[in-house]
Amino acid sequence: MIPFKDDNPSRTFPFVMVGLIIINIIVFIWEMATPMGGEQIAVLYGAIPHDLITLRSDQMVSPLASVFTSMFLHGGFFHIAGNMLYLWIFGDNIEDALGHFRFLLFYLFSGVVAAYGNALTDPESMLPMIGASGAISGVLGAYILLFPRARVHTLLFFGFFWQVVRIPAVFVIGFWIVIQLVSGLLSAGTLQHGGIAWFAHVGGFLAGILTIKLWLPQKIRF
Numbered sequence: 001m002i003p004f005k006d007d008n009p010s011r012t013f014p015f016v017m018v019g020l021i022i023i024n025i026i027v028f029i030w031e032m033a034t035p036m037g038g039e040q041i042a043v044l045y046g047a048i049p050h051d052l053i054t055l056r057s058d059q060m061v062s063p064l065a066s067v068f069t070s071m072f073l074h075g076g077f078f079h080i081a082g083n084m085l086y087l088w089i090f091g092d093n094i095e096d097a098l099g100h101f102r103f104l105l106f107y108l109f110s111g112v113v114a115a116y117g118n119a120l121t122d123p124e125s126m127l128p129m130i131g132a133s134g135a136i137s138g139v140l141g142a143y144i145l146l147f148p149r150a151r152v153h154t155l156l157f158f159g160f161f162w163q164v165v166r167i168p169a170v171f172v173i174g175f176w177i178v179i180q181l182v183s184g185l186l187s188a189g190t191l192q193h194g195g196i197a198w199f200a201h202v203g204g205f206l207a208g209i210l211t212i213k214l215w216l217p218q219k220i221r222f
């Protein structure tokens with residue numbers, strides 16, 4: 001199941017969302033071009049759980065700064081493509097609801113919660129976390145609460161055949177978060193051996209769904 005657009009028009013141009021996508025792409029191009037290599041960049045600028053908890057680090061940046069630098073790093077083409085697709089589909093409406101500056105703060109806040117959500121599940125891990133997934137998970141949490149009935153155009157695959165269907169956002173995003181939670185529970189205790197930081201996604205999602213109404217301007221609170 002691959003969503004690719006929604007039927008939920010926004011009233012304003014999403015300058016911040018587009019800016020975030022452009023920055024992520026530029027940073028990814030730099031990652032691919034630099035002689036350091038992606039693994040070294042992740043160690044230098046990724047969010048390492050042990051360092052986030054102890055606030056001590058040998059990284060290029062401080063542990064608190066690494067929370068933000070890690071949000072703009074990605075491990076490969078499909079990693080960044082998937083993240084930017086979800087931000088493109090769902091981010092404009094959240095920026096429209098919050099306003100540009102509030103949206104930026106909300107996005108970064110979700111990323112911080114996601115990083116610490118991941119760190120708390122394995123505080124001894126030295127494996128760096130990278131990617132915008134945690135912050136984008138916050139956007140998804142906000143979207144499912146504010147626009148649950150919005151229709152999302154989704155590719156469904158049936159063997160070698162596929163079909164485009166319009167599915168309510170509550171089902172598309174709901175299915176996504178169930179996958180994250182189940183995957184996180186199944187991978188518990190194995191994060192230090194590599195893989196996806198599933199609990200960062202869950203943490204970011206909870207940050208979005210639980211706090212979005214506090215971020216809304218007073219005049220349009222639901």
